[in-house]
Amino acid sequence: MSGSSYPYHFIFIVFIKGFIMEEILSALVGAVNQVLWDYLLIYALLGIGLFFTLYLGAPQITKFGEGLKSVFGGLFSKKDKDDKSLSQFQALAVAVSAQIGTGNVAGVATAITAGGPGAIFWMWLSAVLGMSTIFAEALLAQKYRVVSHGKYIGGPAFYITHGLTPKIGRGAARFLSGFFSIALIVALGFIGNATQANSIASAVTIAFDVPSLAVGIVLAVFAGMVVIGGVNRIANIAQFVVPFMAVVYILCAVVILFEFSDHIVPMFNHIFTAAFNPEAVLGGAAGIGMREAIRFGVARGLFSNEAGMGSTPHAHATADVKHPVQQGMAAFVGVFIDTILVCTATALIILLTDANLSGEQGAAVTQFAFNKAFPGFGSQLLAVCLTFFAFTTIIGWYYFGESNIRFLFRGRHLGIYRALVLLAIVLGTLGKVDLVWSLSDMFNGFMVIPNLIALFLLRKEIRAIYDDYLAQKKAGRDLSYQYEFHEFHDKQ
Numbered sequence: 001m002s003g004s005s006y007p008y009h010f011i012f013i014v015f016i017k018g019f020i021m022e023e024i025l026s027a028l029v030g031a032v033n034q035v036l037w038d039y040l041l042i043y044a045l046l047g048i049g050l051f052f053t054l055y056l057g058a059p060q061i062t063k064f065g066e067g068l069k070s071v072f073g074g075l076f077s078k079k080d081k082d083d084k085s086l087s088q089f090q091a092l093a094v095a096v097s098a099q100i101g102t103g104n105v106a107g108v109a110t111a112i113t114a115g116g117p118g119a120i121f122w123m124w125l126s127a128v129l130g131m132s133t134i135f136a137e138a139l140l141a142q143k144y145r146v147v148s149h150g151k152y153i154g155g156p157a158f159y160i161t162h163g164l165t166p167k168i169g170r171g172a173a174r175f176l177s178g179f180f181s182i183a184l185i186v187a188l189g190f191i192g193n194a195t196q197a198n199s200i201a202s203a204v205t206i207a208f209d210v211p212s213l214a215v216g217i218v219l220a221v222f223a224g225m226v227v228i229g230g231v232n233r234i235a236n237i238a239q240f241v242v243p244f245m246a247v248v249y250i251l252c253a254v255v256i257l258f259e260f261s262d263h264i265v266p267m268f269n270h271i272f273t274a275a276f277n278p279e280a281v282l283g284g285a286a287g288i289g290m291r292e293a294i295r296f297g298v299a300r301g302l303f304s305n306e307a308g309m310g311s312t313p314h315a316h317a318t319a320d321v322k323h324p325v326q327q328g329m330a331a332f333v334g335v336f337i338d339t340i341l342v343c344t345a346t347a348l349i350i351l352l353t354d355a356n357l358s359g360e361q362g363a364a365v366t367q368f369a370f371n372k373a374f375p376g377f378g379s380q381l382l383a384v385c386l387t388f389f390a391f392t393t394i395i396g397w398y399y400f401g402e403s404n405i406r407f408l409f410r411g412r413h414l415g416i417y418r419a420l421v422l423l424a425i426v427l428g429t430l431g432k433v434d435l436v437w438s439l440s441d442m443f444n445g446f447m448v449i450p451n452l453i454a455l456f457l458l459r460k461e462i463r464a465i466y467d468d469y470l471a472q473k474k475a476g477r478d479l480s481y482q483y484e485f486h487e488f489h490d491k492q
Contacts, residue, residue, distance in 0.1 A: 022435065029438045036445035042298050045308045048452050049129030052136050055459060056466055060131035060332045067329030084320075085152050086235050091319035092330045093238040094231070095312040098188075098396030099338040100246065101389050102199040102363065103304035105382070108346040109365035112356045115296030117267070118274030120347045122297030127339035130307030131332035136455055136462045138331035141313035142324035143465060146485060148406050151231060154317025155400070156310040156447075157181045157407045160454045167457055176450040180310060181404035187443030188311060189401025189421055194428025195437055196390040196397075199363065201429035206367070207383035216429030219391065220422040227398045227418060231318060234395050245388040246342055252381070253345035256373045260352040267351045304343055305335040309444060310451035314400040322479040325469035349373065394425065 053060070071092055086094070111119040137156075144162045145154030160177040167173075197219055201212040226237055257264065278293055306312055312331065319327045346366060350356050355369035363386070370378035398421050405417045428436070455462075465481075472479055 026435050026438065029435065029442050033438060033441050033445070037299055037441065038295065041445055041448050042295065042302070044452055045133070045302050045448065046126060046129060046298060048308060048455060049126070049131075049133045051456075052132040052459075052462075053129055056132060056135070056463065058132065059135055059328070059466065060128065063329055064332070064336075067333045070326050071330045071333050084147060084150060086231065086318045086320065088319050088321050088327060088330055090235040090239050091315050091327065092334055093242045094235050094318070094396055094399065095315035095331065096246075096334045096337055097234075097238040097242050097392035098311060098315070098400065099304065099306055099334060099393075100242065100342055101196055101304075101393030102386065103300065104338065104342045104346055104389060105366050105386055106199065106363040107300040107304050108343050109350060109356075109362055111296040111300035112347065112350055113361065113365060115293045116274045116278045117270045117351055117356070118272075118276070118278050118290070118293035119297030119300070120271050120344070120351075121275035122294045123301035123339065123343060123347075126298040126301040127305055127307075127335055127343075130302060130305055130339075131335045133455070134305070134307040134312060134331045134335055135328040136459075137308070137310065137313040137451075138316035138328040139324045139462050139465045140455070140458055141317035142319070142321070142327050143461065143484065145317040145483075149411065152318045153314070153403045153406060155314035155403050155407075156451045156454060157404055158317070159313075159458065160450060163458045163461060164454055176453065178408065180447055180450040181408050183443050183446035184311065184404050185401045185417075187440055187447055188397035189404075189417065190424045191436055191440040191443060192397050193394050193421055194424045195440055196393050197425040197428035198436075200387050200390045203363065203367075203383040203386045207380045212429045213426070216426040219394070219429070220425045222391070223394055223398065223425060224418070224422050226395050227402075227421075231399055234399050235318075237395065238392060241388060241392055245385065245392070246337060249385050249389075250341055250345050252370075252373075252385070253348050256349050256352055256369075259373060263352050267348070270351070301339055301343065303441075303444070305338045307335055308448060308452060308455075310447050311397070311400050314403045315396070317403075323469050323472070323481045324465050326479070328466075 071089060108120075108123070111123060115122075140159040140163065141154045141156075144159040145152050146158060147153075157177040157180055160180060161173050164173040164176065168176075197216055200219060201215040204210050204215050205212055226233055275293060275297075276290060278289060302308065312334065316327045316331050319330070321327050349369045350365055353369040353372045355365050355372065358365060358368045360368050367379055367382050370382040372378070374381055398418075401417065401421065402414065405414055468481070469479070
């Protein structure tokens, strides 16, 4: 009998060791995230946002109206566009498709339950400051973009390499750009897409009783059909789906505003009071202080709009504009749409229905709110919204990863990358992903570090591009910019 029990004994030992290893890894990742996000990156991201707001004269405020006009004014106009680029609106749609995801549903809910209603105020503040950061990112992405396979590509890896080489040397610049690229591919292409798929599967399974694996396979098939067509197909999907899903979601919030109209004034009082004095709203027993309100509000806002993370510049680099500043303005319009409109819609839905007091966590809080506001079909409605949100994030993040695969391998291994992303989507729908979410947070943090270093060291280049734009506008000249196309050889 002892011999026959050996396999079971072995399996038991392997299981225990696996569990212990997972516990150790989880503790290690948690410790790294605590350093990155509690003490370092939140303050660094807020600081860089404040710096560029002051350094550039608050373009996100002074040029906001001009940005809206630039993005939406020529939306339906017919004009010739070369095959190398996307339109300004298409590039914005790809960027926003990546920004609006589960963070807008689950992230906001977490911010409110962990940081109280006051977290929403700090989320708004981080968004306003982040608009100047993303403006700077888009300017650099435009300036240092290259041509690959007949298409414009760009992003932090490109502006780190070409922009920082004269300042810190080629070796150091290549190290930072390589570090960024690997972190992004892991954080967004693989782990991030797995978590987005998991969120879709969870919502669809609860709402429609569809097996998670079936959801994963269907997601992978649809994602594969989109991404195989390259950035143009991604853009064509995004420019229709993103506005539609955002409008539907915001309309849900408007309906709830009317349904719970007597709660509106107390709710805004709670937000502003709790931002500075949470105890006055929640009571001391809640254990939420001003530090928690700031931490969770800022962190979830930054996670959602991705300002400073270096992800959306990949989309903005592809835009066909006369001057980089035009795409910079499109970039901060994207943050406005993501955080000020969509995240605020989630916050209103939760706070007006008192879903934050339900005892639920994450996306379940928002689901509780939808069920209360729309009895009988609220869960299904949110599942559909979340599916669109997360699916467009998947195809956007895929493209950001592809740009960095092209940077690292000069056009090789794209097929392997594509297959691994689709596999990650399927696997992501299976089981709990608490550790995977934590790993995603960690690699997101690793992306931020080289990107912020580059933004600060290239601040004079950013200022020069903006000053050139202002001078041309003041002189009443037609906008133009002398782009620097850097050599970039693809290998098949």
